[in-house]
Amino acid sequence: MTVLIRILKFTRTLAPYYAGIMLAAVVVTAAGLAVPFITGRATDVISSAVGAASAAGGAASGADSASGGVQTTIASVILLAVALLAVSLIEAGVGNIGGYWGDVMSAKMRTILSTRYFEQLLALPQRYYDNELTGTIVARLNRSISEITNFMKSFSNMFVTLILTTIAVLAISAWYYWPLAVLLAIAYPVYLWLTALTSRRWQRLEGDKNVHVDVASGRFAEVVGQMRVVKSFVSERRELDAFDSRFRATESLTAEQSRHWHRMDALRQGVLHAIFFGLYAIIFVRTVLGFFSLGEMVMLVQLMAMARQPVTSLSWVVDTAQRAIAGSKSYFEVMDLDPAAVDGGGSRPTEADAPSGAPGAPRAPRASAAAASAAADAGAAPPAISFQGVHFGYDDDADVLSDVSFDIAPGERVAFVGESGGGKTTLTNLLMGLYGVRSGAIRVAGAGADLDALRHRIGVVFQEPALFSGTVAENIAYGRPDATREEIEEAARRAAVDGFVQKFERGYDTLIGERGVKLSGGQKQRIAVARAMLKDAPILVLDEATSALDTKSERLVQAGLEALMAGRTTLIIAHRLSTIAEVDRIVTLRDGRIDEIGTPAELAVSGGIYAELLALQASPAASRRKLMREFDVIG
Structure with missing residues (x-):
């Protein structure tokens, strides 16, 4: 009942449909209850006529009277037959109207529950998706809501029909002979009690089955x-065997469940x-003894049949209810999640309120003298981005970033270089507010009052281009769905997308398949670059944005990126060394800490990570391979 109440609260806007369905059920129940009375009355009329005819004994003197009585009886039974037809038509007509309302209500309920579920998923933080399989999330939606x-x-x-039928049959039975009502009153609670005993174990087994199905679906x-x-x-065989084993586990659970049921x-x-x-x-006995007429006997037998239906229907209703309870459990587990609790806390980027060169601001470690001088010169205005003593780690793990502090001036290009897994991409995740920091602060100029405002100011090109099924144009315009076709095509030209799109029969209206499966890696990356260009955000993050491109494609895209970076604050993660050499400053990371900050020229001779990467270009092949395993940078 608790689950039912929760579902009703979730779908309270469907109250008119619930009322209409129940009203239809009342009419159908009343029509159904009328049938035993009409058939009982017809039985009495016919039995009386037959008795009268037998009493007449075929005497000539009674022929006229008998003929008149037959005509009257025929008229009566015809009227009763018409009444049966009327209540049957009412039952069929109103029942189908109620069925129609039920179908519409079911569709609307699916829309409400699905939309609420999707809304909750969109509100949950990135940490939730770090620990969940996408397929399991989708399977839970399909199974639970169905x-x-x-x-x-x-x-x-069925509810109103079952309740009204039960009450009516009990009342009518008590009117004619109270022991009938007593036996029925015993039947209902005993059956419900036995059903409750059955459902406890059934529900537990159903929950175990759902776990296997969700994991297999995920x-x-x-x-x-x-x-690929x-x-x-x-x-293929290993995946099939694992999939098969999950569903075979459901077979044994179903067998146990079915035996018990x-x-x-x-x-x-x-x-x-x-x-x-x-x-x-x-x-039967009371009819023989004369307490009930034949019509009353027929009526009571039909009523008992009607009384039997609600009881036996409980088995099916309980089965469906238990499936709904088991399904709603996983649904409400997601709906009950508190995004703040799942997120784990920690502060997100906030509006830049003062330059980090002000008193008390953290200083970047091992910063060069030139860099320090530049920071002092920039101290008159807040930086575009400022990390101040940031510590961060995933879940309960050790810190991935420790005491990270640096400033990025408006319009400055800064590259981040370091070991694989050293925290470069984590920096961009924190900048976009996907995770909260354990301590420290991140300031972003124009961050606004919420994460939506912050993320509107950041354009991102990920190492793995994340595209959606749909057309080329829709993917380019994902960050600006109101963009005109001319703006979309202009961004495409700047990102060197136009060249290969023109070869498609449908051009920008070409469907690219799930995750862009119909495109090459380079083509997908160029669309991702065009998407960032069209968004036209003041802060740009390039997370190995051209790593999937061949040399020719990289030159084409790089020209567009140069135009895009002009006048924008740009963070470049583990880019090719040729691009790193053109940035204003480089930040190197080692073991989650900042090792050096300086211009490319300064760090080239400092003996640090960047100097090692430059040496890699001239090193023997074996040494080059070793270093390339350690660093996410392409020479």
């Missing part, structure tokens, strides 16, 4: 999305049959 909506549709259609989605990797490593159902049915044997015996 089971909830199916139950609510059936429940709303892996299924991963495998389909990474099919699966095939290249000849892992049907064993208990046999007990419930046995108890029910025994009670209804008593009911029918009472009705």
